[in-house]
Amino acid sequence: MKNIERVIISKALKRVDFGKEINIKGWVRTRRGNKNVSFIAINDGSTINNIQVVVDLTKFSEEELKPVTTGASVSVNGLLTQSMGQGQSVEIQATEIEIYGTADPEKYPLQKKGHTLEYLREIAHLRPRTNTFGAVFRIRHNMAMAVHSFFHERGFFYFHTPIITSSDCEGAGQMFQVTTMNLYDLKKDEFGSIDYSGDFFGSPAALTVSGQLEGELGAMALGAIYTFGPTFRAENSNTPRHLAEFWMIEPEVAFIEIAENMQLAQDFVQYCVNWALKNCIEDVEFLAKMYDNELIDRLKFVIENDFVRLTYTEGIEILLKAIENGVKFEFPVEWGVDLQSEHERYLVEQHFKKPVILTDYPKEIKSFYMKQNADGKTVRAMDVLFPKIGEIIGGSQREEDLEKLTHRAKEMNIPEKDIWWYLDTRRFGTAPHSGFGLGFERLMLFVTGMQNIRDVIPFPRTPKNATF
Ligand code: 4AD
Ligand code: MG
Numbered sequence: 001m002k003n004i005e006r007v008i009i010s011k012a013l014k015r016v017d018f019g020k021e022i023n024i025k026g027w028v029r030t031r032r033g034n035k036n037v038s039f040i041a042i043n044d045g046s047t048i049n050n051i052q053v054v055v056d057l058t059k060f061s062e063e064e065l066k067p068v069t070t071g072a073s074v075s076v077n078g079l080l081t082q083s084m085g086q087g088q089s090v091e092i093q094a095t096e097i098e099i100y101g102t103a104d105p106e107k108y109p110l111q112k113k114g115h116t117l118e119y120l121r122e123i124a125h126l127r128p129r130t131n132t133f134g135a136v137f138r139i140r141h142n143m144a145m146a147v148h149s150f151f152h153e154r155g156f157f158y159f160h161t162p163i164i165t166s167s168d169c170e171g172a173g174q175m176f177q178v179t180t181m182n183l184y185d186l187k188k189d190e191f192g193s194i195d196y197s198g199d200f201f202g203s204p205a206a207l208t209v210s211g212q213l214e215g216e217l218g219a220m221a222l223g224a225i226y227t228f229g230p231t232f233r234a235e236n237s238n239t240p241r242h243l244a245e246f247w248m249i250e251p252e253v254a255f256i257e258i259a260e261n262m263q264l265a266q267d268f269v270q271y272c273v274n275w276a277l278k279n280c281i282e283d284v285e286f287l288a289k290m291y292d293n294e295l296i297d298r299l300k301f302v303i304e305n306d307f308v309r310l311t312y313t314e315g316i317e318i319l320l321k322a323i324e325n326g327v328k329f330e331f332p333v334e335w336g337v338d339l340q341s342e343h344e345r346y347l348v349e350q351h352f353k354k355p356v357i358l359t360d361y362p363k364e365i366k367s368f369y370m371k372q373n374a375d376g377k378t379v380r381a382m383d384v385l386f387p388k389i390g391e392i393i394g395g396s397q398r399e400e401d402l403e404k405l406t407h408r409a410k411e412m413n414i415p416e417k418d419i420w421w422y423l424d425t426r427r428f429g430t431a432p433h434s435g436f437g438l439g440f441e442r443l444m445l446f447v448t449g450m451q452n453i454r455d456v457i458p459f460p461r462t463p464k465n466a467t468f
Contacts, residue, residue, distance in 0.1 A: 001096045004077050010047035013090050018082050021095065024051060025075045027129060028103075031068055033057075038065055040094075042074065045128075048135050048286050052091040053078060060097065070111055071103030071129070117455055124459055124468050132290065135283035136448050136456055139276060143443060144228070146275035147249050150268055151226045156251060159218035159225035161211030166203060167418060169213050170367055174233045175206035176244075207232035210437060211250050213369070213422050216398060219252035219433055220425045226251040228440075236463050240452040241341070241390065243441060245461035252435035258371075258380045258397040261434035262357050265384050265393050266307050268438070269355075273299050276447045284447070292449035298387065299447065307355040307384065312339075315358050318351055319343055338365045341390040348385045356385045368412045369422075370396040372404055382436065389446055395436020402426035 004023040007015070012024055026044030033039050036057055041050035053076050055065065068074060078092035085091065105111065109123050110130060120127040127133045148158065164178050180200040181187075187195040196203050211227035218225040227250045234244060251264065276284055277299055288295040319333045327350075331340040339358075348356050360373060361381040370379035384393035399405040405426055409419060416423070444456035454460040459468045 001075070001098050002077055006075075008046045009042070009044045009049070009051045012051055012080070012092075013047065013049055013088070015080055015090060018080050020080050021077060022080055022092070023075060023077050024053075024092065025100075026051075026073070028068055028070055028072045028074060030070060031065075038068075040068060040074075040076075042076065043129075043134070045134055048131060048138075048282050049088070052083065052085065052088055053094050053097075054081070054091055055094045055097070060094070064097070067099050067102045068097070069103060069105045069108075071108040073100040073103075074098065075100060117452065121454055121460070128458065131286060133455075135280075135286050136444070136450065137458060138283050139280045139287075139448055140444055140456065142275060142280050143272055143440070143447065146272045147226075147228055147440075149275070150271045151251065154224070156224040156226050156253075157218070157222050159215060159222065159227055161208070161214040161218075161227045161229065161250075163208055163230065164201075164205050165208045165214075166201070166205050167213055167422070168206070169208070169210040171412060171414060172209070172233075172235075174235045175209060176232050176234050178205045178207060209233050210248065212252065212435065212437065213419070215250050215252040215435065216369075216422070216433065217425060219254045219435065220429070220431070223255075224251070224253045238463055239341075240454075241442065241445070243453055243457065243460055243462060246453075246457070247440035248437045249440060250435060250437045252433065254431055254433045256434050257432055258359060258382060258434055261395060261397060261436060262307075262309060262359075262382055265357070265382070265395065265436055265438075266355075269384070269392070269443070270303050272443060273447060274303050277303075287448050287450070291451075295449035298449075302355060302386075302446075305354055307357050308352045309357045309359065311360040312358050312362065312378070312381075313360065315339070315343075315347055315356075318347060322346060322351070336362050336364065344383075344385045344390040345387075348387050348390075355387070358383050358385060363408075366396070368408045368414055369398050369405065371399045372408065384436075386442075386446055389442050391439075392442045392446065393436050393438045395434070397432065397434040400426060400430045400432050402430065 004021060006023045006025055009024055009026060026042040029041040029043050029050050031038060031040045038055040038057060040053040042053055043050045075098040076092060076094055077096040078094040081091050081093050083089055083091040110126055128137055168175055189195050208231055210231055211229060215225055215227050230245055231248045232245050316335050323333060329342050359382045360378040362377060363379045366379050366381045370381050372379055380397040382395050383391050386392040441453050441456050445453060448456055450456050
């Protein structure tokens with residue numbers, strides 16, 4: 001086979017130098033045709049669109065084409081030609097075809113279109129080759145680029161917080177332990193407690209649930225930072241919105257209070273959504289067509305409208321009024337309860353029909369580090385609630401007063417010896433500061449219109465499932 005420089009299919013489809021011989025490589029999506037001509041649709045992952053290779057059967061034998069079946073990997077030399085077919089501008093008249101790898105039609109699991117998403121989860125090692133997952137993962141890459149671009153443009157520094165840690169930021173006891181100890185032969189002390197002195201770190205360690213506490217250390221030195229990394233939660237919630245391993249973006253900013261924090265959250269999400277419409281429109285349109293025909297309107301709506309801001313207390317009042325008017329919820333509503341997804345979605349989808357930022361939650365249902373309000377009952381928390389998703393962001397202004405913070409940590413049974421380093425930021429040069437965490441896969445759910453969080457990360461980790 002002649003050695004011709006390979007052209008990526010996304011680029012080839014835009015070329016107009018017809019008559020030129022080029023090389024493309026990719027995986028066969030379909031082959032059809034008749035006695036005289038064969039049409040091979042090839043995809044190399046660079047775009048949702050396939051390129052059509054036209055094979056003149058007077059130049060190629062049936063025998064040569066036999067292994068060119070769905071899933072096979074091929075290299076094709078051919079002449080770039082203006083296409084007469086509908087829905088494509090460019091095709092390739094094959095001059096030479098090389099097969100790198102066949103895919104036995106009896107065994108290759110991605111034969112036909114229209115597999116269910118549930119089935120595709122079972123073959124997560126192959127599903128990136130489908131149109132749907134190609135689109136989702138190209139968008140995922142783009143969202144990561146948008147995240148870095150947004151913060152870089154605004155002068156934030158990307159701050160790497162540890163993945164293995166000894167601090168439980170959210171204090172919810174959902175950490176995965178990390179140990180090199182022999183579980184068959186655990187040493188215990190005289191009280192029956194496990195002796196960690198011989199363990200790798202010499203003390204209990206776990207995978208992080210959030211980079212926030214270390215992120216605050218960064219913000220109290222560099223001014224404005226963000227983290228973007230994997231976080232882990234051993235919460236046994238088998239829902240379409242929870243993963244045991246998910247990616248979180250956590251900006252943390254010195255000298256800003258909650259109002260600016262809310263604006264930052266809104267600007268950030270709008271920037272990412274706008275990026276998707278600008279840079280991934282073909283993939284977004286494909287997903288809209290396949291799964292959710294209101295997707296693009298919803299994305300535009302979020303970019304064009306301010307998020308509604310109200311307090312938790314006002315939110316509860318609206319929910320109570322709704323109940324009076326006959327709306328039914330599964331979980332009870334009263335001041336003090338943690339809002340369930342059904343409540344959040346009522347506020348967003350039924351009542352305001354807009355993204356909502358709820359603030360000033362009861363301190364009992366929020367973490368120890370949040371700034372306490374003068375009422376003694378609420379803290380300066382903020383949750384951003386989105387249509388179809390519920391909570392997409394959780395954040396707060398942080399308690400900068402050493403005494404109040406120490407007091408609250410004690411009330412919540414967090415030993416001072418575990419957070420002495422965190423408290424030092426309040427001991428030395430403390431300042432107002434705020435931040436939040438955006439669940440990357442929740443953003444992905446919103447932008448792709450996919451329904452299940454397992455379908456927006458390549459290899460989901462959920463209870464009882466860590467295959468691949
Ligand atoms: O509300 P969370 O627990 O807040 C924090 O971890 C803070 N330390 C963030 C901060 O202020 N820096 O989590 C933040 C976001 C949630 O709003 C949600 O989008 C996502 O992380 N999230 C999950 N996403 C997928 N699976 C899970 N199990 C998630 N838990 C939280
Ligand atoms: Mg939260």
